[in-house]
Amino acid sequence: METKKTSLYQLHQDCNAKFVEFAGYQMPIRYSEGIVEEHKFTRNHSGIFDVSHMGQLFIYGGDELIKDLEKIFPLDLKNLKLNHSKYSFLMDKDAGIQDDLIITKIDEGFLIILNAACKDNDFKILKELLKEQYKMVLDENRSLIAIQGPKSSQILNEIVDGVKDLNFMSGNWFLFDNQKVYITRSGYTGEDGFEISILNNYADKLTRELINKGSKLAGLGARDTLRLEAGLCLYGHDLDKDKTPVEANLKWAISKERISKGDFIGSDIIIKQLNDGVTKIRVGIKPEGRIIAREKTKIFNQSDVHIGEITSGTFGPSVNGPVAMGYVENEFSKKNTKVFLEVRGKKYAANICSLPFYKKSYVKGVN
Amino acid sequence: MSEVKYSKEHEWIKLEGDVATIGITKHATEMLGDIVFAELPEKGSNVEKDGTAGVVESTKAASDVYTPVSGEVVDTNQEIVDDPSKINQDPENSAWFFKLKIKDKSEMDSLMNKDDYDKFAKENNT
Numbered sequence: 001m002e003t004k005k006t007s008l009y010q011l012h013q014d015c016n017a018k019f020v021e022f023a024g025y026q027m028p029i030r031y032s033e034g035i036v037e038e039h040k041f042t043r044n045h046s047g048i049f050d051v052s053h054m055g056q057l058f059i060y061g062g063d064e065l066i067k068d069l070e071k072i073f074p075l076d077l078k079n080l081k082l083n084h085s086k087y088s089f090l091m092d093k094d095a096g097i098q099d100d101l102i103i104t105k106i107d108e109g110f111l112i113i114l115n116a117a118c119k120d121n122d123f124k125i126l127k128e129l130l131k132e133q134y135k136m137v138l139d140e141n142r143s144l145i146a147i148q149g150p151k152s153s154q155i156l157n158e159i160v161d162g163v164k165d166l167n168f169m170s171g172n173w174f175l176f177d178n179q180k181v182y183i184t185r186s187g188y189t190g191e192d193g194f195e196i197s198i199l200n201n202y203a204d205k206l207t208r209e210l211i212n213k214g215s216k217l218a219g220l221g222a223r224d225t226l227r228l229e230a231g232l233c234l235y236g237h238d239l240d241k242d243k244t245p246v247e248a249n250l251k252w253a254i255s256k257e258r259i260s261k262g263d264f265i266g267s268d269i270i271i272k273q274l275n276d277g278v279t280k281i282r283v284g285i286k287p288e289g290r291i292i293a294r295e296k297t298k299i300f301n302q303s304d305v306h307i308g309e310i311t312s313g314t315f316g317p318s319v320n321g322p323v324a325m326g327y328v329e330n331e332f333s334k335k336n337t338k339v340f341l342e343v344r345g346k347k348y349a350a351n352i353c354s355l356p357f358y359k360k361s362y363v364k365g366v367n
Numbered sequence: 368m369s370e371v372k373y374s375k376e377h378e379w380i381k382l383e384g385d386v387a388t389i390g391i392t393k394h395a396t397e398m399l400g401d402i403v404f405a406e407l408p409e410k411g412s413n414v415e416k417d418g419t420a421g422v423v424e425s426t427k428a429a430s431d432v433y434t435p436v437s438g439e440v441v442d443t444n445q446e447i448v449d450d451p452s453k454i455n456q457d458p459e460n461s462a463w464f465f466k467l468k469i470k471d472k473s474e475m476d477s478l479m480n481k482d483d484y485d486k487f488a489k490e491n492n493t
Contacts, residue, residue: 315403
């Protein structure tokens, strides 16, 4: 299958992007200034990320749809206000995570943002679970542009008036060039920011205007270092079918009201794990010194017993040191527990730490 | 007169007497991106031609550094371990990796000169 290109492909080329194939798309990994500069510019000013490869799934329906989606997602959707968003997951019957997602209540139903590598499979699963009763569109005509960092609100507001008044994890329809764009205040960097859903034909123009106002393109490389510093999970690495939301330390995202009823896919396992505890759990891991422990690095305890594995690890430019996440046996998950990481045959000391590595500066929401 | 030669693994090597200074090329640093970690061989250890003699890591991945000739490690550049970004700034000069007392000067013969390496780097721009 030929790799797909997003609407911003020409712009990426104009900005000297280095491309990688990711989930069937040609995506920019970095531009001429490099990952570290792009990362820092996003933290200090404003970075633009083309995330058009991600799935934008519109499901249309009313109260019946809400009831049916509550059988799938562990969310209190009937009380989710119009234009408000929640982080959630699509689980299998064993509570294994098939994807993580953001679901937003819109006028006509719901908008769900899905991971690029999972979106086609998610669509199939959801279509079956909803028994084809609702109109579902995995919209290929819309691009998704994220703008992240402390200056983003001011910059985007110059082009799309009113966005600065959005609360965190909420959205609305706005106008750009007389076209309806759906903008949410959200992101994946630990910074204040927005995600803009816009028709493909207008994505290039919007992005160039954002650049003219002082924002800069940042690639998937910076997106990864930013999200890891922010302690956010990457599907296919920190999350997969062999891990549950409780093991992933994401129980905050499961509605307590829904747990008490327990009538969603995977609820039996979730309730059991919440009551009995889990054997492995996701933690932050900070290596001592400069050694970088990457995905699949083995974790040992002080008695040299294998207790877990790194699922994401890199150098954090804002932390100015290595950062990692991984799963360890529950008894070793306490903050400040000393562990050892096996890198190229040698063992290096590290400590279990709380997440995020880098403090968030989100705009407060009303939730 | 010292001569600089280049390997297919993108190392440069400068021979002065029987001591060779080795580092990675500018082209290599451009392919790697921002270097955030460097590991060097131990002083006093022996390294073999084409064997691993260090590691550099960008935010994305780790890459081995190979030695283009055999010898005993007589010096290493601690400055690039303490601040790996120096490798991006001045790869073919102050950000050298290690110095070897070499055994067999003829190992230099199979390496490329500057013109050949530039051509090779252009063709292998991955």
